Amino acid sequence: MTAKVPRSTSVPAIRTSRPLSPHLQIYRPQLTSVLSFSHRLTGVILSVYAVALVAWLSAAAAGPQVFATAQSLVQSPFGKILLLACTFSFFLHLCSGIRHLMWDTGRGLELGAIYISGWVVVAVSTMLTAVSWIVGTTLAR
Amino acid sequence: MVKPPIMRSSHGRASGLGSAKEGVQQWWLERVTAVALVPLTLWFTASIVGHTDVGYMAFIAWLRAPLTTILMVLLLIALFHHLALGLQVVIEDYVHSVAKLPAVITVRLACFGLAVAGIVATLRIALGY
Numbered sequence: 001m002t003a004k005v006p007r008s009t010s011v012p013a014i015r016t017s018r019p020l021s022p023h024l025q026i027y028r029p030q031l032t033s034v035l036s037f038s039h040r041l042t043g044v045i046l047s048v049y050a051v052a053l054v055a056w057l058s059a060a061a062a063g064p065q066v067f068a069t070a071q072s073l074v075q076s077p078f079g080k081i082l083l084l085a086c087t088f089s090f091f092l093h094l095c096s097g098i099r100h101l102m103w104d105t106g107r108g109l110e111l112g113a114i115y116i117s118g119w120v121v122v123a124v125s126t127m128l129t130a131v132s133w134i135v136g137t138t139l140a141r
Numbered sequence: 142m143v144k145p146p147i148m149r150s151s152h153g154r155a156s157g158l159g160s161a162k163e164g165v166q167q168w169w170l171e172r173v174t175a176v177a178l179v180p181l182t183l184w185f186t187a188s189i190v191g192h193t194d195v196g197y198m199a200f201i202a203w204l205r206a207p208l209t210t211i212l213m214v215l216l217l218i219a220l221f222h223h224l225a226l227g228l229q230v231v232i233e234d235y236v237h238s239v240a241k242l243p244a245v246i247t248v249r250l251a252c253f254g255l256a257v258a259g260i261v262a263t264l265r266i267a268l269g270y
């Protein structure tokens with residue numbers, strides 16, 4: 001069968017059938033790669049919430065009835081789960097983004113420093129999410 | 142007419158010409174908008190945490206304060222500029238089909254549209270229309 005395929009097209013066909021490296025299914029995740037992907041993922045997720053921000057402002061501009069509907073959606077259990085996901089995504093992207101800005105200045109690029117700043121990002125973004133929700137629910141009472 | 146094949150490698154054609162001098166602009170603006178978004182998003186998050194269950198009138202009063210209006214408009218500009226640049230990088234990295242260019246254009250235009258919609262909504266509230 002392969003003999004019928006012209007030489008010029010058979011070479012890329014063989015190339016694409018070869019296993020890719022790194023092989024993601026068997027690749028042990030590291031903090032560095034997980035945070036790198038998380039930064040992108042939270043960036044895309046936050047883009048969706050940015051659309052919701054515009055919808056929320058437009059609801060307020062439309063008047064009290066529309067705003068009340070928007071608020072009831074946000075205050076519903078599902079809305080609160082989405083808002084919690086938004087809060088964590090925001091703080092992770094913020095902390096991870098500051099880490100990227102630090103790297104852009106040429107600082108903290110040694111392997112040890114990269115792992116320290118990585119764990120700082122995880123700890124601080126989790127802490128800020130918890131603090132903002134504790135403060136938010138306390139003030140709401 | 143069939144074009145004669147270019148008998149030079151891509152490297153041969155590009156070497157010695159220097160950089161295009163423009164490639165760094167997107168990378169740089171992504172950083173500038175990121176720096177702007179650090180205080181703006183922290184202000185916004187702190188404000189929302191402090192206004193979790195306020196009604197319509199209190200929310201309108203908050204958004205009508207001059208400083209709030211200014212910061213909200215700045216937030217929308219920086220946010221959607223950063224979003225357009227960031228999403229373009231994501232599309233360029235993962236979309237390798239003919240859909241790449243339409244996707245980049247759609248995202249860019251949607252970001253313009255959403256930024257304008259958000260700013261108009263903010264100004265309508267602030268100016269009382």
